[in-house]
Amino acid sequence: MNFTQPQYRSLVRGPFGWLLNACLVLAVVFLLCPIVIVTIISFSADAYLRFPPSGYSFRWYENFLSGDPSWMAASNKSFAAATLTAVVTVVLAIPTALALVRSRIRGKGWLELVMLAPLLISPMISAIALYGWIAAFGFVGTMAGLVAGHIVLALPYAILNVAISAKALDPRLEQAASSLGARNSQVFRRVTLPLLAPGIIAAGFFAFLTSFDDVIVSLFLSGREPTLQKRMWDEIRLEISPTVASASTLLIFLTIAVFLAIALVRRSSEKAS
Amino acid sequence: MVRRWFWIPGLGFLVLFFLLPVGAFLLQSVLDPGPTFMHFERLFEGRAFWVSLGNTFRISITVTLICAVIGFLIALRIATLQRPYANALLVLIVMTVWISLLVRNYAWMVLLGREGIISTSLVALGIFERKTSLLFNEAAVVLGMVHVLIPYMIIPTYAAVQAIDPALLRACDSLGARPAQVFSRVLLPLSLPGLATGCLLVFTLSLGFYVTPAILGGRGQTTLTMLMEIEVNEQLNWGFAAAHAAVLIAITAVLFFAYRSKFGMDRLWGQEL
Amino acid sequence: MTTSHVIELKSLSKTFGNVKAVSDISLDVADGSFTSFIGPSGSGKSTLLSMIAGFDQPTSGTIRLHGKDVSKLPSSERNIGMVFQNYALFPHLSVFENVAFPLRVRNMDARTLTSRVHEALESVGLKGFEARWPKQLSGGQQQRVALARAFVFGPEVLLMDEPLGALDKNLREHMQSEIKALQRRLAVSVIYVTHDQGEALAMSDNVVVMSDGRIQQVGAPAEVYRRPQSKFVAQFLGETNLLEYDLVSRGLSGPIGRLANGAAFVLPDNITDAASGTLSLRPEEIEFADPAESGCRHARIEETVFLGDCMRCRVDYQGLPLWVKLPATVMRSVPRVGQNVALHWNEASLVPLDD
Incomplete structure (x- = not known):
């Protein structure tokens, strides 16, 4: 071979x-x-981090799922934040990506730069700045503040994903739809949106993961109830019990599942076209 | 179909939750509590700033160099593989990017800890007398960061190597070049733009790193972002933290614009939009 | 009202920045006719089509569709069927759904819709392809789907933008006659844009020759080909020899002109009184005569090009290069380079051109 x-x-x-x-x-x-x-x-049976473990058990998964309620509370919060982030990010990314790919206005380079900037500037700076900003407006510790921070981190990559699909979308297909009698809203719903779908779905999943895996924004903006990453962070810095490992393993398999989902979507959309 | 307003949701969001907050935060470096250069004076006079700036640069440069050398070789090998194998490896590499950074750093804590596999095997081999933690030093930080950042080097360099016309290699063969000469005289020069993109990404991301130096590093690895976090969360000295941020952003901006004037924006997005 | 017009363009202009893509075009297109717009790329024909379809707004002027001003209407409300150059089939919809699209957006009931789609697909010879995806079809089949999709909703006019450009030569000729037959059967007006003059001449009732955003000439194909009014039209449609002459006198047998090489000859009666002008003389209108005949024009063959059904010869007519096209059947002996020949043409085949 x-x-x-x-x-x-x-x-x-x-x-x-x-x-x-x-x-x-x-x-x-x-x-x-x-x-x-x-x-x-x-799957270690030991009470502290030790590799290789002296025995195997589900005790740390049990601790994560039912032993210490703070873990599930944190997971639920992360899940809610990530879902919200994914939805809002996608809604913002679709028109922006279309504008980025299609419009030919002056100063587009600078607009692109603004969209790329959250990737280049340290998330620590974005997080602290946003923390100060929403503290001034009295939103600290709210879900809205946390999600806003996550969207800032997720948006550039989401825009890129949708833009890749938008670039592959021939504008003549929309002209064709319109000449066949479709009103603008019908063109968008029946032609533009389905053809952008692979990019949109990828953008949504990645935005979800960005939020779910974020530590730094959560550090400042998650308030009294921590997100899962904040909860893990506290645990790692303070006591390091293998519960973090079971949480980590669940996160790893969540990521793998998301990747498989994206791969399946891409595969099926390629088959169709 | 594209309308002017398509720019508004995405840009508006970024202005409201990224540009204005960061701007307001940076202004505090000269306006907190009134117009003043006190924070910058304190910054440049204090030892802590220069030491952490040195740490940040030393770590970032080491990480970038290691990523560049190894990442380029890996990218080259992947680009020469048959497409299905290359694609499978790329998916694997991209997937690791999306696994929580905290999880991956945590894994190194497990591996490098006192009870970790490296420490116990070194004892078993008789190299160490007793179990020793290999954590909280620069090597651990560099290792953790290379692990996290090397995909950012592999992806753009792979794109550059892969875009090289294979006919050039046949031409090299026919002209009598040995593999090492093909590498140094043709492959390397032609993949330099991709390598530069990788270096920019890895270096700027390293400069802004927080999680890895904070959990894998020790006293000698205090970085600018860690000082900032302490100033905001413990000292509540926003103006002083903002001065740190201003320095970090200035460095990032210089690097970015130098890169952009030479290579343009397209590679940074991964493609032309 | 004698004949109704499907489309009336009135002083239509379109400017992009400083570039006038279309300037001041007025034209009436007869209902039920097949009209081709031809011209080189950049002549404004595609912009004109875009404006009729409603993708581009005219800078000034009006477009009427069956008498109704549609200049301000969005494309979706014009009821115009369009066939795109690359077909623009929806990749996410099956063949059936592609053709059903215009009916679905008009909220047609399911039963009528199904029968209309089947009918349309049958008339383009694609019965049984309903469940296929566009990507699974050949170029010619995609073309037919695009066609069916464009007429299934009964549009007032069909616009076609270089619809056969992507097909190879044999298929293109086959599709030309199919489209023509379909147009007759449906009795629908077609506006056809192409840069291929042969295609335009073969298919159209009327051709509109365009260049630089302006209409150069309008007429039936044979008329425009035989009686070009300008150098541009004469050269763009087919090949021609342009003869520049000075008017010598208006003799009894008609006006006499002199060519650049000094040869004098009788001009057609309908030339203007200008002191000089240009004539078009199609290569196929020149014949080789017996050099022994008196009063004939002596020339020498400089180059021969064999084209299968005919032969093209470049001759030197006393210092003036001319192209002559001989049908294969006429050639008794193959002309050789260097051979002396006599040229003969009918005065009526000399066409005076504006400037």
């Missing part, structure tokens, strides 16, 4: 090829190893 494309085979022969192969294998191990370790340790 040969993994390499024919035109590159001479390049990956010899010691240089060995170096490349070694890097790739190490990288995969390096990227996956911590995830595997966390999964294993989440």
Whole structure:
């Protein structure tokens, strides 16, 4: 079995090829190893972090799910925040992505920069700034404040995802719909939206994960009831019980599930077109 | 179909919850409590700032260099693989990006801790006399950050390598170049823009990192973002925190505009919009 | 009212920034006719079509559809069927749903809708393709779906924007006759935009030749081809020889002109009184005569190009290069380069051009 494309085979022969192969294998191990370790340790029977564990049990999952109610409360809060973030982010991202891809106005470069900026500026600065801002308006500790912070972090990537779909959408399809008698709202609902769907769904899932996995904004804006990440953060900094490992494992599998979902959506939309 | 107002929801949101808050926060560095340069004077005169700036830069540069070298080799190897294998690996790498950063850092705590697998095996091998924590030092921080950031290097460099016309490699072969020469004379120069994008992303993200240095680092790894967090949450000194933020944003902006004047914005989005 | 007009354009203009894409076009299109707009790219024909379809707003002027001013109406309210260059089939809808689209947005009841869609697909020969996806169809089949979708809702006029541009030559010719047959059967007016003059001549009742955003000439294909009014039309439609002459005298047998090479000849009667002018002489109107005949025009063959059904020769007519096109059947012996020949043409085939 040969993994390499024919035109590159001479390049990956010899010691240089060995170096490349070694890097790739190490990288995969390096990227996956911590995830595997966390999964294993989440089934530990020990009372403290120890690898390899001396025995296996579900006790830390039990603790997460029913032992200590603060974990489920935090999970529920994260879930609610992430769902809200995903919905609002997508609603904001659709028109913005269409404008970004299609309009030819002056100063578009600067508008793009504004949209990219939350990715480049440290989330710590965005979080502190927003904390101060909404404190001034008396919104600290509210769900709205937390979600606003998460949307700021999620929006650039969501816009990018929708924009990729929007770029592939031929404007003539919308002209065609309109010439066939569809009113603007019908064009949007029957043509634009279905064709943007893969990008929109990916944007929504990624926005969900961005919110669910955020630590820094939650640090300042989650208020008295922490989000799951804030709860884990407190635990890690203070006592480190393997409950964090069971929470982490659940998060890992949530991410994998989201990825599978996105892959399925892409697969089915490719089949259709 | 695109209307002028399409810009409004997304941009409006970012103005309201990102630009204005960050602007207001930065203004506090010269307006808290009244017009003053006191915060900057204190910043530049104090030792803590220079030490943490040094830490931030040292860590960021180390992380960027490691990511650049290893990431480029990995990207090169992936680009030479047959498409299905390459795609599978890329999905795997992108997926690790979406696994919670806290979870991945936590995994390193498990691995590097006193009861972790590395410490126990080193004792078993007789290299260590007793179990030792390998946490809370610079190596742990760099390791954790490379783990988190290396995908940001791999993706753009992969895109650049992959865009190289394979006919060039056949031309190299026919002209008698050895693999190392093909690499240094053709592949490397042609993938430099992708490498530059990766470096910009990794370096600016490193500068703003908080979670990893805070949980894997020790006293010697205090970064600018950690000082900011302390100033806001413990000292309640917003003006002073804002001065830190202003320095961080200034550095990021210089790097970004230098990059943009040379390479444009397209690669940063991942594609032309 | 003698004949009704499906479309009336009145001093229609469109400017993009400083560029006048369409300037001051007025035209009436007879109901039920097949009208082609031809011109090189950038001549404004596509912009004109976009304005009729309602995708572009005219800068000034009006568009009437069956007498009703539609200039300000959105595309969706004009009741115009459009076939796009790349077909613009909806990739997320099946063939059936693509054709059903205009009926669905008009809230047609399910039963009528189904029968109308089946009828339309049958008339373009795509019965049994209802469940397919656009991507699974060949170019010609996609073209037919686009066609069915454009006429299924009974539009007042069908607009076609280079609909056959993406097809290969044989299929294109086949589709030309199919579209023509369909147009006759449906008795619908068609406005057809193309840059392919052969296509326009073959299909249309009327051709509108455009360049630089203006109409150069309108008329039936044969008329426009035989009687071009300007150098542009003469050269854009087919090949031609342009002969520049000076008016020497108005003799008894008709006006006499002199070509640049000094040769004098009788001009057609209908030329203007200007001291000089240009004539168009189609290559196929020139014949080779017996050089022994008296009073004939001597020339020498410089180049021959074999084209299958005919042969093109470049001859040197006493210093003036001319193209001659000989049908294959006429060639008794294959003309050779260097051969001396005599040229003959009928005075009536000389067409005076404006400027």
